[in-house]
Amino acid sequence: MTTERDEDYLKIIASIVEEKGYAKVKDVAKELGLVPSTVTGMFKKLDKKGYINYEKYGGVTLTGKGTEIARKTREKYSMLKEFLMHLGLDEETAEEDACKIEHILDPKTAEILKKFLEFTNKDDESKIWIEHFRYFVQTGDYIHCNP
Numbered sequence: 001m002t003t004e005r006d007e008d009y010l011k012i013i014a015s016i017v018e019e020k021g022y023a024k025v026k027d028v029a030k031e032l033g034l035v036p037s038t039v040t041g042m043f044k045k046l047d048k049k050g051y052i053n054y055e056k057y058g059g060v061t062l063t064g065k066g067t068e069i070a071r072k073t074r075e076k077y078s079m080l081k082e083f084l085m086h087l088g089l090d091e092e093t094a095e096e097d098a099c100k101i102e103h104i105l106d107p108k109t110a111e112i113l114k115k116f117l118e119f120t121n122k123d124d125e126s127k128i129w130i131e132h133f134r135y136f137v138q139t140g141d142y143i144h145c146n147p
Contacts, residue, residue, distance in 0.1 A: 004103040007073045008032070009042055010051060013062060014070035022059025076102040076110050083113050086120065088134040 012031050016023035029039045047054035051066035062070060080098035085091060120130045132143045 002069055005042070006046065006049070006051065007069060007103055009046060010062065010066050010070040011073050011077070013052065013060060014067065014074065017061055020059075022061055024059055028060075073102060076105060079110065079114050079117065080105070083117055086117060086130065088137045 009028065009032075012028055013023045016027045016031070020027070025036045025039045025043065028034075028043075029036045032039070043052065043054045043060060046052045046066070050063055051069065053061045053063060077098050080101050081091075081094045084094035084097055089097070120126050135141070135143055
């Protein structure tokens, strides 16, 4: 079973690996604001679960299993952030909330939200009602359309 903490670590490791080709304890510790010993302990757990390739004092890479979990977590995070901003939230709040929600969101719910984004971004007619919603959020007033 993958935990929220596992997902956070794997997401960070994936980002660092994409940039450098590997991740070190100090890289992940810096990114998460943790002490290196905490990250080393987690690396051991992730290695035992088969999510990373870990050698003491060496660089870490993701296994296929770890890569897949990181990919899915990042996709959910990106979609949630976009969804929340689409509704009118500012980027900082959307990022914070997406990070919390990504771990508990059922895949069926994620798929529906993704389709909602697709639908409301489709064309100008589809965008009108979301713009009306944003206006309502900001002002509390409805925009009445004349047929």
